Amino acid sequence: MANLTGDIRDIIFDTLRSSLPNAVEISEQTHIVDDLGLDSVAVMDFVMEIEDRLDISVPLDKIAEVETLGDLIATVRSLKDSA
């Protein structure tokens, strides 16, 4: 697992693209609720897909702190590092 940071971003972007109904421009600055219009449950469902792919669990309080995709990448990375 050499370059996991890049991998994690790819995995998150990938998962997001395949779960959104329309193609949208996404970046690390994308705001998950405001820009993507996901509700609280949709965000948790989307995170669940990422959890499966990386074999981690993201606690709900950590999900609640996440605002942008960059935040999510950082959170997932730190959980993966400590796993």
Added chain:
Amino acid sequence: MSLFDKFAPLAAQYSQLEHAGANPFNVSFDNVISPTEAMIKGRKTLLLGTNNYLGLTYDPAVIAKAVEATELYGTGTTGSRIANGNYTGHQRLERALADFYGRKHAMVFSTGYQANLGIISTLAGKNDHLLLDADSHASIYDGSRLGYAQVTRFRHNSPDDLANRLRRLAGEPGDKIIVVEGIYSMLGDTAPLREFAAVKREYGAYMIVDEAHSMGVLGETGRGLAEAAGVEADADFIVGTFSKSLAGVGGFCVSDMDGFDIMRVASRPYMFTASLPPGVIAATEEALHQMRIRPALRRQLTENAHQLYAGLAGLGFELGPEPSPVVSAVMPSPEAAFAFWAKLLEAGLYTNVSLPPATPKGMALLRSSVSAAHTPAQISHAIALFAQVGQELGLIQAASRPELASVK
């Protein structure tokens, strides 16, 4: 700028419904006639959207006990049991619940919502871990936010995903507490409780089962899914409500675990709110008694549930995975759900609309629930109205339409 600006999108949706004159989230009953009928906008309406599973809201024995206790003990307790004193009725009801479940301990809360807040937030301490089914009721999510434990969500009804998450937590200190429901209130599906119990045992976790919608509905004696699945010994805590099968208001938790009573002075949602009025307590005790001595109610409820489920499935509606007193039809959009709901109401049938995020997977649901008090004729009538409106809205094929039955 106003304090309420952040609600602008919600407010826009809400006022749109108000203007259309059909807002499922703001229905008024002019009068309620029976467990199955009410007057809405001057029109006699068949109720298919209550949680009155056993139809006990107008039971004469239940009403008589409520009246008697109100006259004897007054309308309210005016305070909490730890600060302002216990009433004998509350303690008697707790003994009756413990006896019904065959457990040592029972605690009564002022609502089912508060029972979940009180139990979940207190049982799971700072270093413990809560594992919640993804489709958990709001009260379970809120209870987990009120406490200090780490909260993990597992895929709905997936023992494998639960096992995966327990495995990831295996090295971590602290107790692991799993929370599942008997019947899920949105789609009426039941938990694979036997499989969850096996996972729970394998990882040495504890399990809370919320039987809000399954008490009085499932199990040989109506204790719920844990009884039906034969895993009561693995359900360390059963949480439930008085607001559905027991036709009142309030919540409870029963357990066999020694030391449980300390919750009375540790659980804030138990301590810092007034206890239920004596009339409600007495009515609940009687409703529990009626439920126990009249298993025929449960059989009738099951028959009614099967009739509605089979009827709507036969019309081509997409429903939850199994028949239960909660029967939800999946609508293509919230707009379709609102339109369907409004047309049914116009035709004299009251149902519920359920929308995300309260529903799983972004689904818009037209939710119905049956009661033991419904007659087969009432349910046939409801099915016929679903057929009529479903065709009008182009949601089902015309060929499957049965004749409109008349309601006696």
